Amino acid sequence: MVARVRPRQLALALPHAESLTRDNFLEGAANAQALALIDAWPDWPNRVMMLVGPEGSGKSHLASIWATEAGARSVAAHTLTAVNVPGELATGALVVDDLNPGGFDERALFHLMNLAREDEAFVLMTGRTPPSVFAVELRDLRSRLRALPVVTLTPPDDQLFRALIVKFCADRQMTMDESIVSYLATRIERSFAAARQAVELLDAEALRQRRPVTRALAAEVLRDSAA
Structure with missing residues (x-):
């Protein structure tokens, strides 16, 4: 008997618009x-x-x-x-x-x-x-x-870096609790680009697997991206 292999679902890469208003700008020592x-x-x-x-x-x-x-x-x-x-x-x-x-x-x-x-x-x-x-x-x-x-503009300090992760999640209408933000902030490169990429990967994987964003999922995403 041949086992059936479930097809790998693909997450659609839909555009996510960022708000570029003054009220939505994150202030910090870096900027x-x-x-x-x-x-x-x-x-x-x-x-x-x-x-x-x-x-x-x-x-x-x-x-x-x-x-x-x-x-x-x-x-x-x-x-x-x-x-x-x-x-x-x-x-x-x-x-x-x-x-x-x-x-x-x-x-x-x-x-x-x-x-x-x-x-x-x-x-x-x-x-x-x-x-x-x-x-x-x-x-x-x-x-x-x-x-x-x-x-x-210089690299973000810890406070701004965590706020950036939260903002990138909000831009994608993702819900992420503080424990996951802290987990990401201490395990990825402290740069704007790395924060954006981590959130994008986490969002795509959550959609693909139809799973909520959890610390376990974040760990999987970081492990796979480092492989």
Whole structure:
């Protein structure tokens, strides 16, 4: 007699929208300076500012808060061209997201920084790497980037890290008690990206197995992800 093998159920990878409002931003020592910059606008030390931090550290969330307040447009750094710079700056404020080495048009960025100064517009750039270390061919742009004021977001402390896990669960409408939050917080890398990934994996496995989120399930997920 041949045993029947139950088919492995697949969890649907449905999108989960994060709320990027000011009220939904988690404050902590890791992002205090960056949040202070957003709140200080328009009294910035420079027309062009940059937020630098690791993946998931809240750069895009802060940029979204500022964009709402300043009426700013948003553009991905790799899509910026010299031709569309004037149009992107039309509202007098612009977010340039994900500015990283080798991922942008140098002439377009130089034109943007010059036009922002001439038109007295504001630009907020975000990226994972300080612009002072970019390998840039245009000497004038290299000089501008080295002088660009940067505010750095640092890794989360314990309190913020636990709050992030709770927030990522709330974004996915997951219920998780404090014991599971503590279990995850002490067993995964203390980074924004690791917290997000752990919650995503736990949610997917709970859906696949049609099980509630428990400490035992969290242990299984962490063990499988480390294998």
